[in-house]
Amino acid sequence: MMNITFKQLRYFEALTRHGHFGRAADDCSISQPALSVQIKELEETLGVVLFERSARQVRLTGFGQEFAERVRDILRAVDELGDLARLAKDRMVGRLRIGVIPTVAPYLLPTLIHQLNAVHSGLDVHIRETLTQKLIAELLEGRLDTAIVALPVSEPGLVETALFEEKFVLVRSATDASAPVPSPEGMREMKLLLLEEGHCFRDQAVSFCNFRSPLPRDGLDGSSLSTLVQMVGAGIGVTLIPEMAVPVETRSAPVSLARFQGDEPSRTIGMIWRKTSPLAPRLLEIADVVRQAADQLRQQNTHLLPARPVSAA
Amino acid sequence: MMNITFKQLRYFEALTRHGHFGRAADDCSISQPALSVQIKELEETLGVVLFERSARQVRLTGFGQEFAERVRDILRAVDELGDLARLAKDRMVGRLRIGVIPTVAPYLLPTLIHQLNAVHSGLDVHIRETLTQKLIAELLEGRLDTAIVALPVSEPGLVETALFEEKFVLVRSATDASAPVPSPEGMREMKLLLLEEGHCFRDQAVSFCNFRSPLPRDGLDGSSLSTLVQMVGAGIGVTLIPEMAVPVETRSAPVSLARFQGDEPSRTIGMIWRKTSPLAPRLLEIADVVRQAADQLRQQNTHLLPARPVSAA
């Protein structure tokens, strides 16, 4: 036997309102016979008569009344589906799950979240802070919509877009403030404090110093940039941090900052998401917001950063 | 633009369950392309992408998840419509509004309601007791499903079916118990107590006695059979009541009963409903139940009724 269709319920509802086949049909912009047939088919499908037709009027049966109440609820729910979609289409709406690496999150997020709320109010932002590898895994599993990491990630299945570049600065004990800035090679002679394994920033720092073989483990890896800077302030060694971390991390420790000469070390921060993500257009907009947030941060912080020494050239 | 259809929602729901176009299509007993097309059409109607398709898996988007929850609710509600109808079809169910005239209601209803509950449990019986004219009006307005009245009513738009016939018996003061039973003509010499205007039973009594002109109003019309019998017991006059009323009404008054000789007065009680009523088949069943109830009443009461005097013939 036939199935109940949505049209039938719409026609049924119109007929309950008008109590008249012709007028209900007009209301539905179809001919009267079309409506008659659909109502009849609905009744046959149900096996129950919904209307009592007399020459004078069309009236709901007892069952029809009960039926009509439920139908109204259903039609309203379906209309709401459309509304929901229309809203989701216009303003960006719903959950947006963003992953961020630990060496970026604490510095970028306050500004970023503020901007996101301003530009896309109604967006429900969820943040996940963890290492790049986990972010990529969660992204691929569909548990994140996008992630902010250091590029490149070169993961097939993901696309990446650059957001900004950030240079690394040298953090030394305050007492070393006037000492010459070492070259990358010179760094090898110094006690360089690094983040734990798994942080991409660790690898970036190591790569800059051209260490060839695995570093001797000395048990001094820090779990955050904050820890590293505190250790430097205690005179244990030197470290690198990204520009963006400067205002937050160097405020409360007796350290001095220095830029490198020549090619300064740096990394590119970017956004990644699944190639197949239907959010892609939205994510491009989000990426713009992130760029603006980073710009804003940079401008606020310029005065805190050390001037770049003029190269000897 | 297209409208959302139930098919689309059904297909959508299947796809959320299987996460695989081919298997979902199987589940819906259609081909994979048919399902693909419908899902795509749904997405286009909404203007929102519901699924993220990758080579490995088909996953709901954030919006899709929200959408899916609502869709599930809607589909369940639609299925319940079918269930509701199936129930209504099988056992007789829902409201049944019965009107009954006052000279029948008090005697028939206790037994009838009991029987109805026994035979059609789940039937929600509403009773309305009032005069025939009002019953007919309410029936025509659709505020009653059927009525139990004295036939004929001869109302175009209504059909009638006979239920049972009931004879009228004479109620006299207990002191008149051995007096001869008067003929219809003899009744005219006696003080006959009647119900108020509007009761069909009044007209039936008057008609039996062959009164030609309007009766002189003497302010003694009773509002119920019970009142009339009490008045008879007080020696004010005589009256007629239907057999069915005997057990209830003559228990507590000093009156005697007598049957008439020759053609006993009587009336036919029947059921009426709108010609157009879709309940007609059900009402025929109900009518049978009423007949059974009346039979049962008659059997219970035989011993209380006076024997019919042998005609002089």
Place this chain on the structure above:
DNA sequence: TGTTCATCATAGGAAAAACCTATCGGAACT
């Protein structure tokens, strides 16, 4: 690195459903 496999999308024609115009039939009003 090319091949195969799995999976979803697209195309074109066929089947089914929905619709429209015209007409019938019954009830009510004149």
Place this chain on the structure above:
DNA sequence: AGTTCCGATAGGTTTTTCCTATGATGAACA
């Protein structure tokens, strides 16, 4: 009786849905 109103029915047309066949793409495999 004639007329009007209104819903049901019939026949043919348009629209929608579906199926088979095939394309396209990315993943797994050799």
